[in-house]
Amino acid sequence: MTYSGVFVDLDGTVWRGRDPVPGVADAVRALRERGVPLVFVTNNTGVRRDDFHARLDALGIDPDAGEVVTAAWATAEYLAEYRPNASVHVMGQDVVADELAAAGLTVSESGTADVVVVGYDERVSMDRLTGALRAFGPGTDFVATNRDSTTPHEDGPMPGAGAFVAAVEEMTDHDPLVVGKPSTRMADVAADILGVPLDECLMVGDNLHTDVLMGDRAGMDTALVLTGVSDRADIETTDITPTHVLDSIADVPTLFEN
Template identity: 40%
Template sequence: MSGPLQCAGMPIRGVVFDLDGTLFVSFRPREGAVEVVSELRRRGMRLAFLTNNSTYSVRNLHRALNGMGIVAAMDEVLTSSYVTARWLLETRGEVGVLPIGEAGLVEELVRAGHRVVGEEEAEAVVVGLDRELTYSKLMRACRAIWRGALFVATNRDRYLPTEHGPVPGAGAVVAAIEAVTGRNPIVVGKPEPLMLDRALRRMGLDRSEVVVVGDNPETDAEMALRAGVPSVIVWRDPDPRWEARGVRYSRDLRAALKLILEGNVDE
């Protein structure tokens, strides 16, 4: 196909992919993932790979993607842990952080220049998915917030897709702290558009030039809608409530590729 792909008369030059549940599940690529990414590259499309899963650092996720055969450059990959750490640096400077999360979140906070501290020194409590969450961790987070620490959530995902079905996501941890403290967090990840806008700057594209492909309408499609970007949801049965808002559904990644190449993503 020659010339730029078209979407409602505008050239589509980039695709923003969700990862968990969309391109892979439990580090196993979904059917068609490798070939669809390869075909988009062959056609000159710019790509970005976004995930709300805060347990990943950019470096370990980059290694994992390429190990699965999904070719990605380091600067094409964004995680909620990375974007949260950078947002905190850009808005508050280097601060003392009490992280409620796993190694990927801690790695990104430290790489951004923040200090990991205890509850009494914490200027911010940053909450992500923590599969070793304890009552003691919840207690320290709540005490720090009561003392005036900024409450930041990497995301509010209710669940995380796995090969054995959905499991509780970061949103469960955030909700527990929110319920106890009565404080609302600042949310950085999807469906907020912060991660998308950072990806677009790296891609050198405008919102009018990309399409979002994901598996969760609550995060992927909602982010796209807030940004005025078309979206395609894969691996799910169509939901008339989201279709009424302009979200397209596709049975799998190959069918989504066909929609994108035909410019039928926002009809």
């Protein structure tokens, strides 16, 4: 098969916790040797892209192997394009606010705002929920970095961004525009980096409901790897059908063999 680019998830695909998936560095190297460009896509909003590059480097993956697109950065890119002069209230991690500011947007900490951005927030409190509620005024847009129901942790799952988004949704009766996976807005940002059409790309990830669903919605071929959230049994309980099912990312280069 021939693909013009490959999108690669991180958590559960490249690594599990702090441990790399066996064979991941060799797989990335094999794709690069074939001239296949990569982009890494993650709904994680608590880690800066430079830190992700450093972590990939520590695993033996050349940091130039591909750009990292986080839901925080994709949200900032989206708002910089469609609401460039907006004031933005953030209920989320500091990385989100930093990405918005770096994109030239005004981050507002109190009062009403043009846009309210909500994502995973490890400092959630009554004050922060109240601040988000009071940031809504006539015409305020509601944007979610992503709606992951849980987030992985070494001690077990923890609430994901979706829990915080749902709280604001319930308080305000507003439906959010979602940027991260499985929204195709994330795919559009990644495709722009590669400079190739989405329907010529392969999405590789461990989660049927985020990675594979985004690929389906964007018209991409998809590869579910069995090193993270979803397994073969899950495929039977949903109408989301991956193009390929692989044991791990180490098997991706085999898709390019004649």
